[in-house]
Amino acid sequence: MGILTKGSLHFLICLLLSMDFCTGEDEASSIQLNDDVLGLIVFKSDIKDPSSYLQSWNEDDNSPCSWRFIKCNPINGRVSEISLDGLGLSGKIGKGVQKLEFLKVLSLSGNNFSGTIGRTFGVLHRLERLNLSYNNLSGSIPSSFVNMNSIRFLDLSGNSFSGSLPDDLFQSCSSMRSLSLAVNSFEGQLPSTLYRCSYLNNLNLSRNHFSGNIDFVSGIWSMNRLRALDLSYNSFSGSVPGGVLALHYLKKLHLQSNGFSGPMPADIGLCPHLNSLDFSHNLFDGPLPDSLQRLNSLVFFGLSNNRFTSEFPPWIGNLSSLEHLDFSSNSLTGSLDSSLGNLKALKYLRLSNNKLIGSIPASLFDLGLEDMDLSNNRFNGLIPRGSSSFFEALRNLDLSRNDLEGTIPAEMGLYANMRYLNLSWNKLQSRIPPELGLFPNLTVLDLRDNTLSGDVPGDICESGSLVILQLDGNSLSGPIPDEIGNCSSLYSLTLSHNNLTGSIPKTISELTELKILKLEFNELSGEIPKELGLLENLLAVNVSYNQLIGRLPVGGIFPSLDQSALQGNLGICSPLLKGPCKLNVPKPLVLDPDAYNGQMGGHRRRNESANPIRFHHSISLSISAMVAISAAVLIVIGVIIISLLNVSVRRRLEFVETALESMCSGSTRSGSPPAGKLILFDSKLSTNGIGNPEILLNKAAEIGEGVFGTVYKVPLSPQGRFVAIKKLATSNLIQYLDDFDREVRVLGKARHPNLISLEGYYWTPQTQLLITEYATTGNLQTKLHERSGSVPPLSWSNRFKIILGTAKGLAHLHHSFRPPIIHYNIKPSNILLDDDYNPKISDFGLARLLTKLEKHVISNRFQSAAGYVAPELACQSLRVNEKCDVFGFGMLILELVTGRRPVEYGEDNVVILSDHVRVSVEQGNVLDCVDLSMGDYPEDEVFPVLKLALVCTSQIPSSRPSMAEVVQILQVIKTPVPQRMETL
Structure with a gap:
């Protein structure tokens, strides 16, 4: 036991006596100061601090006011602020903070704190600012977790909180000025008490699973002090009621990626301070309200992916503050007015996928745009030549899928910052200007389907x-x-x-x-x-x-x-x-x-005089024929000799092998089963003297079971390296050693970073074992569907890494072997992961070990993999090939993007994931399918990947791409070029 210092002893005595008899110059002050020290030390004890940021927090100190990241009230000397943002801390938020009764500010954002929060902060009656954003906290929010009477700023965004919000959570929140619950997994309707936060300036509920008709939250429109309202990326539905006139101070209104429908509120333009408006990815329809033209302060204006049908508004050119304008994927008609050239601040213009006609205004090419997408409309005429400001600023230009004609302007060679140029699917007739090769930063040049x-x-x-x-x-x-x-x-x-x-x-x-x-x-x-x-x-x-x-x-x-x-x-x-x-x-x-003389000369001259041309041809033909016949004879003789040598060598090997087995088996009595044969492909592996690895397969070593047998984790080297051993179920499997050896060795040659390597096998007539590489981190099924609350969900970057790696592994199996190796059973439990989330496919090619490969045999083997099995496996009229793996891979993508299982059984219905996603995409609700637990994700990657999954799960095998094409598509999606990549 260590020696107690004077400070430590004083601290312990005070703690035991509840501070009642501790004396000093200022008894009350001493008690209070040690309360803060005690609370912070207890708080620290629950924290992992890998960089030792909290090293100055010493229990021997009488006051924590000199500690790093701590601020105290100068009047009473009590701790008033703790700011530990972005220090890489982890662990739990313990009850030590409850001792800090004068605490006003607690900010722990950007760390890795986990666990639930319960009522930890409910006793802090002076707490005004609580920031727990971007940690790994989970669980539900109790109604009394924080004192709503005092709290002014509350940020719980970027965690894994779930469940519904208690209806009485905001019973008394008149002090609150800012509330953010964004990027969590909250669900259900919003509390009816929310409108009581009447002094709220900022409300951010984005990227959750909140639902319900907007009428249920219409109280929001009465919160007339709101300056920023973000309800995006939820499941709200219904129409947006009028009454936004009450939101006189509103500057930001984001409702994108919900299920809102009907017309936009007619009075939306009566918010004079509005500078950011995003209604994209909803079901709004009808014309654009005329009141929008009053929004002279608007900087960001997004209405993409809706069903607006009016003509393109001519008054857009009057919104002189606009920097970002996106009306893409609607049904807007009419032509573009030259007044768009008045938008001198405009940097981003996207009007793709509408029904716009006429020529492209030359005034647009006088702006300092960085990104312009007018693709998939009906524009005609020439491509404007552009001004010097256009040349200097433009980075991405997409005019594809229109009716543009004429030449490609040579001035395009002056676009110094151009990275992406797509003029495909037009009627351009010129030569390719050599100046295009001068773009110093051009990454993509797409001139397909013109008449160049x-x-x-x-x-x-x-x-x-x-x-x-x-x-x-x-x-x-x-x-x-x-x-x-x-x-x-x-x-x-x-x-x-x-x-x-x-x-x-x-x-x-x-x-x-x-x-x-x-x-x-x-x-x-x-x-x-x-x-x-x-x-x-x-x-x-x-x-x-x-x-x-x-x-x-x-x-x-x-x-x-x-x-x-x-x-x-x-x-x-x-x-x-x-x-x-x-x-x-x-x-x-x-x-x-003519070079032949002698005896042949007389014979030649007689025949040559009769038909010199025929004689010349016959000589040539007979020499060519002799060469061909000689070569054929040599080839036949060589084949016969090699075949005989092969038979001889094989017999010798079989003789030696039999002799060695006899020597090893000793005095085995006649009629006893032959000794097992253990083959290791890797010379670095050692059996540790174990001739029969079957003795290592006990219940304690069992780690899983699949359609082909049970898997065990076994040490099989002097260094204690573990391997996985699969004990194969013998039903319908190859029963002869030579056939088994031949097929397993083919699988052993399938070496790839995204495949579990086959290290060897053990064979007897009664038992067959496969020895494979062991993956340390488990399988995708566990990480995706069976993780505990303390394990963070997979991020999009890791999910994409898994998708791409699995595709590469399958492409190797399909395209590097003839005949291709088909997996037949692609699903998350067969995708193993290493420490860096690199996927490794297991159980590939095991169908090769079946004595029969009829479809009904394979289908019976894999009938437990509901949702993953390609339809052709159950249809006798369809040929089964590697496209059945493409189907399973498509289902795997859908699971990774949505976080849902391929088949989900409810009380009254069954949801087929592929059908659900397909319907959502067709209805324009693709965002409803994305698993929001993975946090922020790039839409320009997730949506093309989701669409690729739907192509892969086509009911018609020939409509599915090959795995090589899948890899290409995924790499194009991941390429760090503009989001138009999905058009390539």
């Missing part, structure tokens, strides 16, 4: 910054320039459906980042350069319908290309193609008959 002519400029990649170059569907001619090798950052090159000629440049092999190469439907000739086989990152290639010949490159993706990527050429050598195989080799040497 001429050649591909050699300096198209002069800047070296291009990541995606898409020129498909034009009338480009001439060769692909060798300078294409300068596109060092390129990972997608698509030149299909043009009139390109010549050979494929070898310089493409210098594009080490290239993942997608599409050259189909051109007139390219010659052989595919063998150097392209060195492109390790290449995931998709299509060279079909050209004039190519010769052998494919031996490396990379080329050996695994399917017929659709190669067909329609003159003579590519591939067993997948029925056409001739043509090689660029010298013509056979034909001997000159």
Whole structure:
């Protein structure tokens, strides 16, 4: 036991005697000061402080006022403020704070505190400011957790709180000025007492699961001191009532991503101070209220993804303060007025997916816009040339899917900051201006499906910054320039459906980042350069319908290309193609008959005089035939010799193996079962002298059970490294060692960072074990659906990492083996995770060990995986291939994005997740599907991923993409370029 210091002893005595007999110069002051010290030390004892920020908090001190992050009231010397924001602290918020009776400010935001809060703060009657935002706190909020009579600022945002708010929570909240419950999992209707917070200036309830008709919270409109109201990303429904005129001081009104419907309130424009208005992603319809034109202070104006039907309002040009204008994805009609050029402060303009017509006002190209998206409308005419301010500011320009014609202005080469340029699906007729290659920051250039002519400029990649170059569907001619090798950052090159000629440049092999190469439907000739086989990152290639010949490159993706990527050429050598195989080799040497003399000379002259041409042909033909026959004979003899050698070697190996087994088994009596065979593929593994690992498989080591058997965690090396051993259920499994060995060794070759590696096996006629890598962090099923309250939910970055990694693993199984290895059972419990949340697919290819692969056998095996099984497994008329894995992968995406199971059973109904999401997307309620427990997420990643999942879960197998295409799409979505990526 340590020695008590004088201070510690005094502290302990005071504590034991409840401070009643402690003496000093100022008895009352001493008692109060030690109350604060005691409370803070107890509070600290529940905290983990990895960076020792609280080292100055010493129990021997008589006062905490000199401690870091502590402030005291100068009059009474009591602790009045604790500010520990962003210090990386974790642990619980203990009851020690209850001792701090004069505390006014407690701010713990941006840490990792966990657990529930209960009534911890209810006794702090002087507490005015409580900030617990962005921690890992959970549980429900009791009605008395904090003294509402004193609290002025309350921020619980960015946690995992759940449940409904007590209806009497705000019974007496007249002191409150700011309330934020954003980014949690609260649900149900808002408390009817909320309107009593009549002095509230800021109310943020965004990103929860609050629901109900807006009439239930109409009391909000009576809170006439509100300056900011954010109800976004919830499930509110119904119409928004009028009466916002009462919100005279309102500056921010965000209702986006709910289910609000009907017209906008007609008096919405009577809030003169409103500078941020966002009603996007709802079901609002009808015309835009005329009162909106009164909002002269409006800076942010978002109405996207609704059902507004009026003409584009001509008065928009009068809102001179606008910086952000987004009316995309509505049904607005009419044309754009040139008065839009009056919006000198405008930086972001998005009007895509409407029904706008006419020409694009030239005045728009005189602004200092950074981002302009007018895609998918009916604009016609020429592309305006633009001013110097436009050149200097513009970063993203999307004019795709219109009826624009004429030329691409050469002035576009002056857009120094341009990163994304999409002019696809128009009627542009010019050559590609070489100036486009001068963009120093251009990442995406998409000119697909126009009528562009001429050649591909050699300096198209002069800047070296291009990541995606898409020129498909034009009338480009001439060769692909060798300078294409300068596109060092390129990972997608698509030149299909043009009139390109010549050979494929070898310089493409210098594009080490290239993942997608599409050259189909051109007139390219010659052989595919063998150097392209060195492109390790290449995931998709299509060279079909050209004039190519010769052998494919031996490396990379080329050996695994399917017929659709190669067909329609003159003579590519591939067993997948029925056409001739043509090689660029010298013509056979034909001997000159005039060179022969002697006996043959007289015979030659007699026949030559009769038919010299026929004689010459017969000599040539017979020599060629002799060469061919000789080669064929040599090949046949070689095959026979090799076959005999193989049989001989195999018999010798079997003899040696049998002899060794006999020696090892000793004096085994006749009729006893043969000894087990343990095979380890990794020489670094050791059996620790254990000949039969089956003896290690006990109930205590069991960690899971699946459709193919039970899994155990077992140490199998001198260093104590653990492996997973799956004891296979023997029903319908291969029963012969040679067949079992052959299939398992194929699976053992499937090495990939996103696959659980197969380390070996153990075999007897009665028992088959598979030895695999052991994943330390468990499986996705546990992390997603079975986590405890103290474990934080998966973030979007980790969910995307799991999606992309799983896709890469499946792509490797499908495209690196012939025939492809099909998993048949993709689901969260078969996705294991390492410490960094990198996924590893387990149980892949085990269907290869079934004696029969009929669909009903496979379907019976996996019938427990409800929702994941592709429909073709139950339909005798549909061919089963790797597309059934794509279906299961699509369901996996839906689970990760929504946080819900594929099939959920209620009391009166059954919810099929894929159907639910599909209906929500069709109705424009896609945000209702996203799991908000993961916190903030980038919409430009989540929504395209969700749409990809719906494509993957198509009922028709041929409509689903391949896993290689899935990987490409995911990498395009993740590419750090503007959010238009989903249009690529």
